Amino acid sequence: QKEVEQNSGPLSVPEGAIASLNCTYSDRVSQSFFWYRQYSGKSPELIMSIYSNGDKEDGRFTAQLNKASQYVSLLIRDSQPSDSATYLCAVNGDYKLSFGAGTTVTVRA
Amino acid sequence: ETGVTQTPRHLVMGMTNKKSLKCEQHLGHNAMYWYKQSAKKPLELMFVYNFKEQTENNSVPSRFSPECPNSSHLFLHLHTLQPEDSALYLCASSQDGPQDLRGYTFGSGTRLTVV
Numbered sequence: 350q351k352e353v354e355q356n357s358g359p360l361s362v363p364e365g366a367i368a369s370l371n372c373t374y375s376d377r378v379s380q381s382f383f384w385y386r387q388y389s390g391k392s393p394e395l396i397m398s399i400y401s402n403g404d405k406e407d408g409r410f411t412a413q414l415n416k417a418s419q420y421v422s423l424l425i426r427d428s429q430p431s432d433s434a435t436y437l438c439a440v441n442g443d444y445k446l447s448f449g450a451g452t453t454v455t456v457r458a
Numbered sequence: 459e460t461g462v463t464q465t466p467r468h469l470v471m472g473m474t475n476k477k478s479l480k481c482e483q484h485l486g487h488n489a490m491y492w493y494k495q496s497a498k499k500p501l502e503l504m505f506v507y508n509f510k511e512q513t514e515n516n517s518v519p520s521r522f523s524p525e526c527p528n529s530s531h532l533f534l535h536l537h538t539l540q541p542e543d544s545a546l547y548l549c550a551s552s553q554d555g556p557q558d559l560r561g562y563t564f565g566s567g568t569r570l571t572v573v
Contacts, residue, residue: 383561392548392564444556445514448501
């Protein structure tokens with residue numbers, strides 16, 4: 350079983366819509382969770398972190414965490430063409446940061 | 459310079475060559491990492507250094523040899539690589555070790571092609 354799983358996409362959304370990205374993880378003792386954005390040919394950039402069950406909002410981004418279901422998600426509201434990128438879910442457990450393969454998002458103008 | 463700097467940005471090497479990747483962080487962080495990123499695959503953790511001490515070697519073949527002379531610099535020495543080693547190699551750092559709640563900061567990566 351993969352440690353961190355994401356739908357690879359591509360996820361295509363119209364400009365102004367909500368993009369919803371999902372991630373599940375296998376390590377029940379994981380305590381911290383991150384979303385990174387990676388533009389093509391660039392390095393991953395941290396955009397959100399979440400540690401407690403519930404929602405965390407930062408601008409147009411909302412991270413949601415459900416530890417009982419081992420599920421973390423990212424919502425991007427009012428999607429813009431500049432949001433087109435690959436979004437990596439990362440989970441900190443067992444003294445290392447493990448990543449999913451990423452979900453590619455394309456925002457159509 | 460600020461952040462995490464990696465050199466070179468691109469590297470093409472033959473299977474018999476020896477080369478080194480360099481990473482330098484200007485953030486005052488105490489932990490540094492090497493990750494391998496191949497197309498359509500998750501980032502693979504290769505090595506972890508915490509306060510200059512190697513704390514993780516994730517079953518990496520011996521043709522990859524890390525070196526961490528101080529908490530700001532990290533090298534990855536390469537020799538007799540295989541074509542399947544072609545990938546983006548990313549260096550990252552964090553303030554308080556692998557469990558840092560603030561996550562890791564990544565460098566721009568070295569795109570390695572083995573011919």
